[in-house]
Amino acid sequence: RADAAILFRLDGEARILRAAAGAGQVSPDLVADLEVPVGRGASGLAAAKERSVWTANLYDDPRVPVPDDVKQRMRQEGLRSVLAVPLLIQSGEVFGALAVFYRSERAFADADVELLSAFGTQASVAIENARSFDHLALKAGHDAALQDFCLRLLEAPDEAAILRDAASVTTALLGADCVGILRHDATADYLRLDAGLGWKPGSVGVATVPPTEWFAGEAFLHRRSVEVADLGREQFANPPLLAAHGIRSGIAVPFGIREQPLGVVVACYRAPHRFSDEESRVLTSLAHQTALALEKVRLYAELQAGLAELKEMQAQLIQADKLTALGTLLSGMAHELNSPLSTIEVSIELMKRQASLPGPVRARLDVVEKECERASQIIRSLLVFARRTPPERRPVDVTDVIRAALTLQAPEFDLNHIRVVTSLDPIPRIWADPHQLQQVLLNLFSNAVHAMKSAHGRGVLTVRSSDAGATVSVAVEDDGPGIPAAHLGRIFDPFFTTKAAGEGTGLGLSLSFGIVESHGGRISAENIAGAGARFTVTLPVVERPEVAEAAPSPVVPATRCARVLVVDDEDQLRKLVTEVVIGLGHQVEETPSGQDAVARLASHDYDVVLLDVRLPDLDGKAIWRRLLVDRPALAARVVFMTGDTMSAETQAFLTEAGRPVLTKPLTIERIQRAVNEALTAPSVHEGART
Template identity: 35%
Template sequence: ADAAAIALTTDADTFRIAHATGPASPLRDKTFAIGDLPMGKETLSGRPARFENIFDSKDGPNPAAAYLMADPVRGVAIIPLLRRGERIGAIAVGSRAPRLFSDAEVARLETLADLLAVALANAELVETLRQAEWRFRTLFRAAPDAVLTMFESGRIREANDAVRDVLGVYSLQAIGRTLDEFAVPVERARVKRELARAFAGEAVRFEARFQREGTVHTLSLAARLLPEATPPTVLCVGRDVTTERDMRARLVETERLAAVGQLVAGVAHEVNNPLSTISAFAQLLLRDGGLSPDQRESIDVIQGETVRASQVVKDLLTFARRSESQPQPLDLNELIERTVRVSSYELGGKQIVVQTMLAPLLPCVHGDPRQLQQVILNLVTNAVQAMAADGSGTLRITSRAEGDKVVLEVADTGPGVPERARAHIFEPFFTTKSEGTGLGLSVSYGIVTAHGGSITIARTSRDGTVFRVTLPCDDDAVGETLSLASESVEPALEGVRMLFVDDEPALRSAMLAFGKLRSLAVTTAHDGNAALSFVRELEFDVVVCDLRMPGMDGPAFFDVLSRERPSLASRTIFVTGDVVGEASRLFLDSSSQPVLSKPFEFEKLEEAILGLMTQSLEAVQAW
């Protein structure tokens, strides 16, 4: 034969000349409609065909002839290619001279066609396998989670690119090492046990802590034995869930704090009311001129302890209160003292000595008291945790003014901040301690920055660490603070008619005794409804009313009073023993009436009453 060609079907209607030699070479890689060529027609028929001179065929024009005019092929034999009964193409041999191929030659060509069909099938299988392997490799390398295969010895056989984000090494560096090498020491035995369970045929899921670039991370791992793998191989998929766990813990902590805040608010109300009664009677006793020095000293102690207990409750309320940022002029020293009081029990239990060196006459800062107290508390907590390993230590808190800045420093005697951690100390979720979420310092950084200040590590060594917070002064608040401090009021309230509304019987009794001592005409009511009955029948100069009471509470009473007796409503003082919620805060802001926190000092109450009476008198005179 002078020429040969192999044609393969590409779809139901066309085929391509996959290979051609001799005079048929111009046909290579050409595509034709199956019905246009003798090869296509014989492919469809599934039967061999012979032509002594293809140009004498009565099948009509042959599109391939145009490619063969320079060196025409005349004698042709065509054998279909069959694969499991499927027609996949044909082979053709030809000669330049007219010739009719013999039956023996056709039989040999059919044998060759069978071998070629098998070879093509094998080639297609190899290509399919190659494509499948390429897809597997691509999926394996591009998987977002770390994917590893391991031998029964525990050594890593394969690792994808994501192992870099999970174990901290590149895939080639992981191969040949064991997975437990990357775990923290206390977790290595458990990692080995879990992988042994996987090699025993169990589907294993577990979490363990691993070291990565000097920090500890929590990984969630799933391992399973690959079926029919030789040698036995386990597939392991791992994901870093440290951030998820920290966020979940933070959410739980936030919900817990919210519940604690609600509990504190309720407890505060129940605690402040009896404290108010104790304080009131102690103040009344102190006004008795017949007390001996010892008796007066004892009552002073009672009064002082009442004030201290009340301050602790107020500090807890301030910390637990959840509200929007409310910037105002602040005395940073007062915030420091309040935070130390809140933390005193924990500090005493850990044998930590607290030293405060607060500058007198410290300029005010402008900020949100709750947020800045959170910063101080975070720094104190951080210092306490740093000294926890030693079981004792010294916490030193200092404040001072530097130019137009106020500086707060919190120092501890802990082991210091490791050098590698200093650049990350204010990053969220970064921590060098086994306890905590790693959010305290990052939250503090955000708060201080929002207040126009800065927070830094002033110095750190094996002898301890000093954190420094710098905040801008609020110069506008200085004159205001001094003027308030210099005011002195000498109340003169004899004969004033006061309506006192509170649900606590003991406190109402104390107020009656106070009125008798100060020559006030005091009428008491246990709720708003009872108070309205008195208002409708009697005349009063001033009303002192609790905010929260069973039945008609303070805001509801004030609303009715404003409609029926607007002038008396303008002379109303509110008292409260619990946290002021958002609704109460909006009410107090809209009413613009004075508010006293329980337990209150009688002097403060007298000043408030005198202030309202003076305003009322000035309004009448102006009218």
């Protein structure tokens, strides 16, 4: 039985064996930084000669020369004799060596060598399997990043955005020092650096290189990928652009559409670099997708130019109910996408908390984290489209907004001989964006002035406000000709207008419709008996507590172990939230089912309930309402989770519930804050339930 064993891994470029793992009577300090040159010591000789090597006395055996520093460290460990065998993987490549040590002098028999060789063979097989797994995992990660890249390309607005994203993804996946996307200028016959990362200021958009002078030109001219492991040892020239950046190696992949070459994507390094098949595959795929996206943008620009002549037809393509449907669709999509984004972001945070995480892995995780934020921004952008601009809400006095809008419009009233009459009742403050509400009123005032001026060159504008308890209303009336019956159902349609060409875009009322709806309200139009029209804006009285405006306080660690129920139908996200809460020192139960959650809540007490609003069988809204009736004390422990923050229905429910909300994507800090805040509520005491 050996006293100690060490597995060494070969660094082929440095020609050094580095200790990778140890077992037995050997100190961790030795394994942490032990290095043996190839050809020295039993392990180095075994790797060099690809056969077993042993010595009964590693301190005094001329057949097995051991570096003095290694001897000293072995002496400190009390190790004297050693048997080492090489580790060969399936391709015949030397992976490293496996060595066993003894504290006494020992001669090794053939049986000892055969036994350790058998162990070495098994270890080699395991290592080969692990390497295959690592390769598959790396490939899966690359494929996921490339898929995300392709999805973003579908929404890229122009060539510049495509090129920037392509350079960013190439840098992230290949870890190159300089990445460039060069397109060919057929007139001047050179490759121009149109986009890239890692280059000196003033290079991108300016630097040019003739295609005949370097390896990237070779790739472009012959339409094949070119890899250069060391520019100092190969026949390719080193143009000034590369020399100025200290480039020593690189890979270039051409891209184009059909038979038309467009340019090359290059990844360059400041040190020699041997390129793998996976790196070549990734860059080839990325170059291909970039070419398709550039072609898509070009075709889209041509299509837009052709559709310009049909712009008048757009008025009949979008209607107010379609905007509502779009908002519903995007809200649902946000929920579906924010859940997996939460899973990814929380997973990254958990992984980055591991102190032993290698630097390159941590750097890759940083990249993934940034890409998650990019995905979140894409979702937010889609929601902004559905709601125009995100409301910047605060407590608002609607009367003040009305008076401010009237003041702004006063010069137009005077110019067009419009008399203003107001009847403003006292109304409560609401939670709203005053600038957006003012925009709605200005649109209504402007339309009223136009109608009255067109009808009889003057008029009376009446503005009324009223309080209905749960809602407040603002009515804008004019004494113009009214709205033709045929137009009443279309006036909120985008691009619909009755004004002469050049006098209106047809967007004012549709924008007003979207703004009011995003506030959870409604806007309607009707004709007044006799003459004139009335527009009524109705908004919910929902005033957010002032305390919510305070800056978030630092997260205070929980002082007791709580019992927590996590309810979410997204399996991976639910398990991660459970892991985070357990890590906070609490006991956790989890379920994907609303029905199961109801059963648990009926028979158990919980200190905190993390409840997803949307569930496939019984949603969080129904569960909450049951708790209010059956177990109101437990309802005070609910924290809602949702990825649907823009739906008017969801907003109204969350406001009604008045409970804390965790919006997705989630983070560990926000989960911890929500749990700790929920624990500050009074304890649950509802009998002897367990």
